[in-house]
Amino acid sequence: MICRRVRDVKPFLVMDVLEKAQAMERRGESVIHLEVGEPDFDAPKAVLDAAMDALKRGETHYTHSLGLPQLREAVCAYYGRTYGVTDLEPDQVLITSGSSPAFLIALSTVMDCGEEVILSDPHYACYPSFVSFLDGVPKTVPVEEEDGFQLRPEAVRCAVGPKTRAVLINSPSNPTGTVMDRDRLQALADLGLWILSDEIYHGLVYEGRAHSILEFTRKAIVFNGFSKLFAMTGFRLGYLIVPKDLVRPMQALMQNFFISANSVSQWAGLTALTVAEVQDDVARMVRTYDARRRFMIQRLREMGFGIAVEPTGAFYVFANAKKFSGNSLELAFEILERARVGVTPGVDFGPRGEGYLRFSYANSMENIAEGMDRLERFLAERGR
Numbered sequence: 001m002i003c004r005r006v007r008d009v010k011p012f013l014v015m016d017v018l019e020k021a022q023a024m025e026r027r028g029e030s031v032i033h034l035e036v037g038e039p040d041f042d043a044p045k046a047v048l049d050a051a052m053d054a055l056k057r058g059e060t061h062y063t064h065s066l067g068l069p070q071l072r073e074a075v076c077a078y079y080g081r082t083y084g085v086t087d088l089e090p091d092q093v094l095i096t097s098g099s100s101p102a103f104l105i106a107l108s109t110v111m112d113c114g115e116e117v118i119l120s121d122p123h124y125a126c127y128p129s130f131v132s133f134l135d136g137v138p139k140t141v142p143v144e145e146e147d148g149f150q151l152r153p154e155a156v157r158c159a160v161g162p163k164t165r166a167v168l169i170n171s172p173s174n175p176t177g178t179v180m181d182r183d184r185l186q187a188l189a190d191l192g193l194w195i196l197s198d199e200i201y202h203g204l205v206y207e208g209r210a211h212s213i214l215e216f217t218r219k220a221i222v223f224n225g226f227s228k229l230f231a232m233t234g235f236r237l238g239y240l241i242v243p244k245d246l247v248r249p250m251q252a253l254m255q256n257f258f259i260s261a262n263s264v265s266q267w268a269g270l271t272a273l274t275v276a277e278v279q280d281d282v283a284r285m286v287r288t289y290d291a292r293r294r295f296m297i298q299r300l301r302e303m304g305f306g307i308a309v310e311p312t313g314a315f316y317v318f319a320n321a322k323k324f325s326g327n328s329l330e331l332a333f334e335i336l337e338r339a340r341v342g343v344t345p346g347v348d349f350g351p352r353g354e355g356y357l358r359f360s361y362a363n364s365m366e367n368i369a370e371g372m373d374r375l376e377r378f379l380a381e382r383g384r
Contacts, residue, residue: 009129013348014358017332021342032371034359035332035342037174037316039231043268044281047230050271054264063260065251067095067239071266074273075224075239082202083212092241094250095261095269099200099225099238103130105253106221109246110194111136115165117196120151122318122349122356124174124198137163142352145320148309149176153187166194172201172210172313175349175358177293179313182211189217197222200238201314203229203282206290210313218243226265228314229282230272235265289315292361292368299372300359303379315362318346322355324379332357339378341371 014035021031042048066072072090079085096102111117113135119127121140128138141159143149156167167188171180189195197213199222213220225238242250254260272278296317297310306320325331328345335341335357346356361368 005133005135008132012125013329014125014344017336017342017344020333021336024336024340029340031336032341032367032374033363034361034368034371035344037228037314037360037362038233039228039285039315039362040364041231041285043230043232043235044272044278046275046277046281047232047268047272050275051235051264051268054267059263059267061263063095063263063266065255065258065260066091066247067093067261068263068266068270071095071270071273072239074270075241078273079212079214079241083215085212085214088214088241089244091247092244094240094242094247094254095266096225096238096240096254097258097261098227098236099198099223100126100130101258102223102225102238102240103127104134105250105257106196106223106240106242107131107134107136108253109250110221111165114163116161116163117165118156118159118167118193119350120149120169121351122149122175122346122353123168124170125348125350127168128350136165139164140350145306145308148178149173149318150178150180150184151188153184153191156188156193157191160191160193164193166196167191168196168198169213170198170201172205172311174201174314175316175344175346175353175356176318177311177314177316178309179205179208179210181208182215185211185213186216189213189219192219195220199224201228204286204289204315205313206286206293207312214241221246226269226272230269230278231285232265232268232272235262235268237261237265237269288365289361292363292365293317295365296359296361296368296372299369299376303372303376305357315360317359317361318353319357319359320355321346321357324382326355328354328357334382335375335378338382339374341374341378 222241344358346353
């Protein structure tokens with residue numbers, strides 16, 4: 001017998017696309033992957049060396065349940081120099097086995113059964129699953145393409161009810177790639193709600209900069225990690241920054257359910273945050289992403305996809321495909337099967353994502369160009 005909370009978790013559709021693409025590749029077909037939100041770069045050499053050095057030193061045991069003290073200190077220093085948030089203390093940082101477990105820890109701590117978490121629609125596909133799995137209620141607020149798919153503070157205010165516990169924000173955003181400006185973040189902070197801020201794509205910004213919610217309020221929980229900016233997805237290393245009164249209850253959950261994050265990954269993460277060579281590698285990755293971003297936006301627009309506000313963060317373009325189909329799931333699989341290009345159906349990200357496709361530029365320029373060429377030929381043949 002499978003319990004209700006598991007039955008209610010919906011499939012992550014991008015994984016269905018990826019798995020079908022992989023099956024095609026096993027048959028010898030060439031597929032261009034523009035569906036996966038994973039850096040195509042290897043982790044920086046200094047990070048890999050740090051991991052190997054940690055293994056050689058025998059750093060293969062449990063760490064403190066909150067994480068290595070040195071790594072927690074480095075997170076505080078990083079937020080100090082990057083955002084001017086200089087009053088964080090290492091004991092406010094919890095190192096986790098990726099940012100996904102961090103969501104479970106945080107929501108388990110601050111949300112009771114039946115309480116609501118406000119999300120934008122569209123949103124990262126897994127957010128409602130985290131909330132619903134813990135018997136909370138995801139309450140969505142529509143956002144508009146012409147507004148960069150960003151939450152309007154006045155719309156959030158109208159959505160607040162007696163059971164509202166928090167609002168969850170994600171900037172730079174998955175799937176839309178847009179970045180909230182400081183005025184909008186300040187207005188959201190001024191609502192007085194708890195803010196859960198997913199900052200996993202911070203650093204991957206190509207115009208201006210991303211602001212941490214901690215620049216505007218301390219009534220917040222920050223989620224971040226090493227997967228995206230440092231190309232360390234397989235290290236499974238993330239962290240939470242939380243108010244002091246939440247540390248001990250969250251630590252109890254860590255101790256019971258996770259013991260501690262991977263020790264070798266933590267030493268690698270320390271190098272990611274502290275070694276100048278790594279920052280140089282990251283800067284090169286960001287420049288490369290930006291070139292790909294500009295190229296992809298131009299090609300998609302030439303093919304007739306709608307992009308009202310250019311994405312300036314993360315590594316996604318969320319393109320309006322309604323002129324081609326009103327069913328994004330069918331269109332995504334048609335593109336995969338006929339053009340051999342993997343893309344993510346917009347409906348994966350909520351009802352208002354229907355009619356859109358998410359394209360990832362976390363692939364080489366050569367592959368992106370080939371993918372765009374295949375897509376253009378497919379659309380031309382389909383339109384005949």
